[in-house]
Amino acid sequence: MAGVTSADVARESGVSRTTVSYVLNDTEGTSISEATRRRVLETAARLGYAPSAAARALRSGRSDLVLCVLPDWPVGPVVETILDHLADALGERNLSVLVHHVRGERPLSHLWRAVTPRTVVGLTPFDPDEARGMRQAGIQVVSTGVDDPAAQDPQPRIGRIQVDRLVAGGPRRIGYATTDDRRVADFADRRLAGVRAACAEYGLAAPLVIPVPVDAGAGATAVAAWRAAGVDGVAAYNDEVAFAVLAGARIAGLAVPRDLAVIGVDDVPLAALASPPLTTVTQAIEREASYLAACVLAALDGEDAPAPPHGGPVLVERDSA
Known part of the structure; x- marks a missing residue:
């Protein structure tokens, strides 16, 4: 049955809406018989009744929902790790996480007004007007700075580490395997900037840049072009591109x-199982994910955000470079 209300449950159970409310919200201090309580719960389950999250938040004065706003990024091992840590940390507080993957131009306000979350977490900074509107509605706003342009950018450093390792191993002509996914082009371009700067400092030619879809045939085409140009070392945008x-x-x-x-880049679990095992650069995503969870918990507790973790990207040496 669609659109089932507490009135429907009350009518089917033969009790008042007040009784239904007391039973479904497990209200303390009420004298409701066990038989009535059981009848209401069974009726609600049979009808498929689901209480409104907004109404529940209004009654209790707080929501048990945390809305995590994910930019238009592909969901791979890095993002999955972040979300897993966040869900685990909030689950210990009996809070639920709703992940919203931004698509198109629809305002975020359409969602938070509908689901009335307790806290909204953004993996990139929010539009100032959106953040102001959420705060005025009594919603906590946590901008994590995972990709905050105002923070120190680790992406060029990643490219520099890649070139340092390739040059140490002997290659003198560098290729760059960029991604064909425009959703993460900004990350790729910033890493490429680090590769270019490092090549210039070593007195090497500018890297030969080729977009490489995650496909063996595309990898073979790119490798042929690099070899024809004398490339003997390739820095890839991430591990998946490196696999190709x-x-x-x-x-x-x-x-x-x-x-x-x-x-x-990333040191995903499969990197160690590649043939040969993939040399890569880790962003210590477990550390960053734990920091994100700590920021959210601090906001929930009304405390100051913890200091950002120290350290940056680190080389993971294996056999491919």
């Missing part, structure tokens, strides 16, 4: 790293 490059090298019959060194 490794596959392309195998198709071309090249030995990695002797013929072509490859280095990725």
Whole structure:
């Protein structure tokens, strides 16, 4: 039955709406028989009644929902780790996490006004007007700074670490395997800026940039173009792109790293299982995810946000570079 209300439950149970409210909200201090309580619960379950989150928040003065606003990024191992940590930390407080993946131009206010969350967490800074509107509605707003332009940007440093490792291993002509996913082009461009700067400092030619979809055939095409240009070391946007490059090298019959060194970013679980095991740069995402969860819990408790964790991207040495 669609649109079932507490009135429907009351009518089917033969009790008042007040009694239904007391039973469904487990209100203390009421004298309701066990038989009546059971009848109301069974009727609500049979009818498929679900109490309004907004009404429940209005009655209790607080919501048990945390809305996490995810930008238009692909959901891969990094984002999944962040969300897992957040859900685990909030679950210990009996709070639920609703993830909203931004698509299109629809204002965020359409969502938070409908679900009335207790807290809204953004993985990038909110529009100032949106943040103001949420605060005026009594909603806590936590902007995490995971990709805050005002914070120190680790992305160029990632590119520099990649070039440092490739040059240390011997390659003198560098290729850059960028992503074809425009949703993360800004990340890729900032990492590429670090690669370019490092190549210039080493006196190397500018990196030969080729977009590489996560596909073995695309990897083979890119590898052929790099080899024709004398490239012997490739820095990839992330580990998934690096896997495509490794596959392309195998198709071309090249030995990695002797013929072509490859280095990725993120240190996803499969990186250690690649053939050969992938040298990569970790962003210590577990640490960043724990920091995000701590920021949200501090906001819930009315405390100041913790200091950002120390440290930056770190090389993970394996066999591919």
